[in-house]
Amino acid sequence: MSPNGPPYTRIAASLRAQIASGEYPPGSRLPPHRELARTHAAAQETIRRAIAQLQAEGLIETRGQHGTFVQTRPTIRRIANDHYQRRPTTTGEPTSPFAHSAEASGGHATWDHETTRETADETIATRLAIQPGDPVVVTRYLYRYDGTPTQTAVSWEPAALTAGTPIELPETGTAVGVIPRFDTIGLPIDSVTEDITARPPTPTEVQTLALPPGVAVLTMRRTYHAGETPVETADIVMAGHRNLLTYRHAVT
Amino acid sequence: MSPNGPPYTRIAASLRAQIASGEYPPGSRLPPHRELARTHAAAQETIRRAIAQLQAEGLIETRGQHGTFVQTRPTIRRIANDHYQRRPTTTGEPTSPFAHSAEASGGHATWDHETTRETADETIATRLAIQPGDPVVVTRYLYRYDGTPTQTAVSWEPAALTAGTPIELPETGTAVGVIPRFDTIGLPIDSVTEDITARPPTPTEVQTLALPPGVAVLTMRRTYHAGETPVETADIVMAGHRNLLTYRHAVT
DNA sequence: TAGTGGTCTAGACCACAAT
DNA sequence: TTGTGGTCTAGACCACTAC
Numbered sequence: 001m002s003p004n005g006p007p008y009t010r011i012a013a014s015l016r017a018q019i020a021s022g023e024y025p026p027g028s029r030l031p032p033h034r035e036l037a038r039t040h041a042a043a044q045e046t047i048r049r050a051i052a053q054l055q056a057e058g059l060i061e062t063r064g065q066h067g068t069f070v071q072t073r074p075t076i077r078r079i080a081n082d083h084y085q086r087r088p089t090t091t092g093e094p095t096s097p098f099a100h101s102a103e104a105s106g107g108h109a110t111w112d113h114e115t116t117r118e119t120a121d122e123t124i125a126t127r128l129a130i131q132p133g134d135p136v137v138v139t140r141y142l143y144r145y146d147g148t149p150t151q152t153a154v155s156w157e158p159a160a161l162t163a164g165t166p167i168e169l170p171e172t173g174t175a176v177g178v179i180p181r182f183d184t185i186g187l188p189i190d191s192v193t194e195d196i197t198a199r200p201p202t203p204t205e206v207q208t209l210a211l212p213p214g215v216a217v218l219t220m221r222r223t224y225h226a227g228e229t230p231v232e233t234a235d236i237v238m239a240g241h242r243n244l245l246t247y248r249h250a251v252t
Numbered sequence: 253m254s255p256n257g258p259p260y261t262r263i264a265a266s267l268r269a270q271i272a273s274g275e276y277p278p279g280s281r282l283p284p285h286r287e288l289a290r291t292h293a294a295a296q297e298t299i300r301r302a303i304a305q306l307q308a309e310g311l312i313e314t315r316g317q318h319g320t321f322v323q324t325r326p327t328i329r330r331i332a333n334d335h336y337q338r339r340p341t342t343t344g345e346p347t348s349p350f351a352h353s354a355e356a357s358g359g360h361a362t363w364d365h366e367t368t369r370e371t372a373d374e375t376i377a378t379r380l381a382i383q384p385g386d387p388v389v390v391t392r393y394l395y396r397y398d399g400t401p402t403q404t405a406v407s408w409e410p411a412a413l414t415a416g417t418p419i420e421l422p423e424t425g426t427a428v429g430v431i432p433r434f435d436t437i438g439l440p441i442d443s444v445t446e447d448i449t450a451r452p453p454t455p456t457e458v459q460t461l462a463l464p465p466g467v468a469v470l471t472m473r474r475t476y477h478a479g480e481t482p483v484e485t486a487d488i489v490m491a492g493h494r495n496l497l498t499y500r501h502a503v504t
Numbered sequence: 505t506a507g508t509g510g511t512c513t514a515g516a517c518c519a520c521a522a523t
Numbered sequence: 524t525t526g527t528g529g530t531c532t533a534g535a536c537c538a539c540t541a542c
Contacts, residue, residue, distance in 0.1 A: 006529080006530060006531085007530085007531075008530080008531090032507075032508060032509085033508080033509065033510095034507090034508085042531080042532085043531060043532045043533065043534095044532090044533090044534095045297075045511095045512095045530095045531075045532075045533095046530085046531060046532080048509085048510080048511090049530090049531095051509095056452045056466075057451070057452050058451075062508095062509065062510090063509090064508085064509075064538095064539070064540075065507080065508045065509055065510090065538075065539045065540050065541090066508075066509085066539095066540075066541090067507095067508065067509080068508090068509080179503060189503050190502065190503050191500060191501065191502055191503055192500070192501050192503055193498065193499065193500045193501075194498070194499045194500075194501075195496050195497065195498050195499075196448060196470075196496070196497040196498075196499070197470065197492065197493075197495065197496045197497070198450035198468045198469075198470045198492030198493070199309070199310070199468075199492065199493055200308045200309050200310075200466070200467075200468075214308075214452070214466070215452075215468075216450045216451075216452075216467075216468030216492055217450075218448075218449065218450045224503075240449065240450030240451065240468055240492075241449075241450070241451060243449065244447050244448070244449045245447070245448040245449070246445065246446070246447050246448075247445065247446045247447075247448070247499065248443060248444070248445045248446075249443065249444050249445075249446075249501075250442065250443055251431060251441050251442050251443055251444055251476075258510080258511060258512085259511085259512075260511080260512090284526075284527065284528085285527080285528065285529095286526090286527085294512080294513085295512060295513045295514065295515095296513090296514090296515095297511095297512075297513075297514095297530095297531095298511085298512060298513080300528085300529080300530090301511090301512095303528095314527095314528060314529090315528090316519095316520070316521075316527085316528075317519075317520045317521050317522090317526080317527045317528055317529090318520095318521070318522090318527075318528085319526095319527065319528080320527095320528080505541100505542085506540100506541090506542085507539105507540085507541080507542100508538100508539085508540080508541100509537105509538095509539090510536105510537080510538085510539105511535100511536085511537080511538105512534105512535080512536080512537100513533100513534090513535080513536105514532105514533100514534105515531105515532090515533100516530100516531080516532080517529105517530085517531080517532105518528105518529080518530080518531100519527100519528095519529090519530105520526100520527085520528090520529105521525100521526085521527080522524100522525085522526085522527100523524080523525080523526100
């Protein structure tokens with residue numbers, strides 16, 4: 001088609017066009033590497049480079065030793081991190097930002113969590129404005145969307161703030177979510193900072209999030225403040241190619 | 253070191269450790285592929301896989317035919333997309349969000365732009381709530397940070413809104429920035445939506461942003477609204493590994 | 505047993521830089 | 524001319540799955 005660039009990019013472009021044209025519809029299987037090597041008159045390794053490129057784009061997926069398949073859900077799920085607003089204290093059942101956005105996009109959210117007590121290392125101490133070695137309550141989450149893992153999060157809270165209160169352990173009391181929890185102990189959260197970046201996944205993230213090779217993760221570092229006091233900080237990691245963070249700000 | 257995984261991941265881990273330990277300090281040159289192949293008792297192609305992995309992590313950089321170098325600036329630049337607030341109309345010279353954040357992190361910002369008149373395709377028409385084929389003012393930007401390209405943006409505005417006004421062409425009047433410009437024609441912007449995601453770069457983006465292979469781009473789709481009317485929409489693209497988007501919201 | 509993706513190898517050629 | 528990163532090849536082996 002286009003005679004520019006090295007062969008593996010041309011082969012990738014050719015396959016990309018065949019997928020876009022519907023010749024290989026979503027869910028269908030691509031020919032085996034060795035057959036593609038014959039039809040494109042290239043070596044198997046060259047085919048693999050082309051395949052790897054499409055994989056990084058999230059277009060196709062290789063399933064173990066079963067074959068190479070066109071992605072069935074290139075559709076991006078939307079995480080509506082709208083405003084951080086307290087819900088009107090009506091009858092609605094408590095929910096989390098993740099569950100809220102999942103249901104808004106027509107799916108079902110579940111999550112596992114595990115809470116431990118640890119001491120703050122230097123990084124966390126800085127983020128929480130405490131001293132290294134101070135006790136913190138750490139909670140690790142794995143969020144699933146319709147059953148498949150899509151997001152991990154690790155949350156840190158200074159133990160000194162919640163010790164002896166009903167919200168000492170997240171995910172156990174009646175108040176769900178960071179903002180309502182701290183409301184109940186008279187430490188109202190009034191601001192949140194979020195740092196967003198993209199980076200390649202760690203091997204662990206590849207495994208837990210079932211990431212295809214080459215895709216980046218979108219990470220958010222979020223810290224809640226009550227006045228000048230940081231009350232919770234979290235690292236949130238999700239697959240870059242199937243997530244969209246949406247913000248709506250007022251301009252004043 | 254660690255006997256797990258295929259050789260190329262072990263070689264990558266080994267090089268990563270050598271970089272972290274300071275054996276290869278930032279800016280230094282790694283041995284040539286062929287030499288690494290000898291010392292690690294592997295084929296050159298295997299070395300290249302390991303190198304490609306480190307490249308995708310932003311740890312090293314290959315410069316044409318000069319060699320492989322440890323990245324000198326793994327330091328992430330900060331783009332402070334704080335609140336969208338109108339500046340107090342004092343004596344300060346007009347500036348842009350990009351210039352503001354660049355100077356906040358100690359660098360110097362410059363940008364080129366080119367404005368054309370086009371007609372809206374279906375996507376842009378939807379985003380601007382106009383009809384396909386309606387005239388739009390399109391401006392393409394290339395932003396540089398201390399001289400090196402770091403961000404591209406394309407902006408669309410419905411021509412019908414600005415025709416015959418002093419702000420018909422962006423970047424020509426006295427008002428700099430979207431919000432001040434529309435203030436001057438009595439169409440005050442009061443909200444902005446931003447959609448953020450990560451994806452692999454297009455070949456064009458690889459070239460214009462001088463991206464090393466494997467790194468993802470962080471993209472923002474931003475739309476300004478005056479009431480319910482979209483007045484400007486833009487696609488902003490930056491390298492994922494050296495950019496950080498920072499938000500600070502009030503919680504109400 | 506056969507098919508599949510994944511990996512490795514030894515050797516080759518290219519374009520480009522510096523010398 | 525030499526050295527470099529980048530690419531391609533033909534063939535091989537492995538782990539896993541399906542039959």
